[in-house]
Amino acid sequence: MRARYVRIKLPEKLMLKVADISEREVYGYRTMTEFVVEATRTRVREYELLERMPCDERKRSIPKRLIEKQGGA
Incomplete structure (x- = not known):
């Protein structure tokens, strides 16, 4: 099952966050790798x-709904 997700493309927004972390440590992570x-x-x-x-019944993807319940991200 692991090989199935080897080539996941991360969203541009996420890649910009990674670039920001490489310049300065933010978001509570110690390293960019983390x-x-x-x-x-x-x-x-x-x-x-x-x-x-x-x-679900409102035609919204489940991950978005779960992320909203967790307080964003």
């Missing part, structure tokens, strides 16, 4: 949720 690892894990979780249940 941020990229966490961002990739989050992205994989979103893909897995979408595979299981593509949308």
Whole structure:
């Protein structure tokens, strides 16, 4: 299953955050690598949720709804 997510494309917004972290340490992460690892894990979780249940009754993707409940990001 791991090979399935090897070529995940991260959104441009996320790549800009990574660039920002490389210049100065923000967002509570110690290193850029730590941020990229966490961002990739989050992205994989979103893909897995979408595979299981593509949308709810309001036609909104589940990851967006979960992210809103967690307080943004």
